[in-house]
Amino acid sequence: MGDYGLHAKAAKIKQLQGERRVATLVATVRELESSSVDDAWGCTAxxxxxxxxxxxxxxxxxxxxxxxxxxxxxxxx
Missing domain, CATH: 1.20.5 (Single alpha-helices involved in coiled-coils or other helix-helix interfaces)
Structure with a gap:
């Protein structure tokens, strides 16, 4: 779900219905947070x-x- 949010255009996400849209956006934010932490650890290797x-x-x-x-x-x- 987070991967979908990362690659979908805003108009597609806007078309999602209520809870599905919120869930997609939350999953996308969690995916971005996870990715940024991984990147930060890579810099300190x-x-x-x-x-x-x-x-x-x-x-x-x-x-x-x-x-x-x-x-x-x-x-x-």
Missing amino acids: AGSPILAALARAAEADGRAQARHRAHQGLAGW
Whole structure:
């Protein structure tokens, strides 16, 4: 049912009767939610270039902040 909602045109869904239309739309939303969670987990998989780049950026930012605090005389702050 969710698959139908993903591929049907809005006019076709509008033609469905009451409970069938609501059920199709709910199933479609659940399908989209499930798909987005799967996509999110795929981005966090080991070796993900995006995740690796974010980790490097966070590490570099942490080092820059530590240098700044040391320069300000606030190393133990």
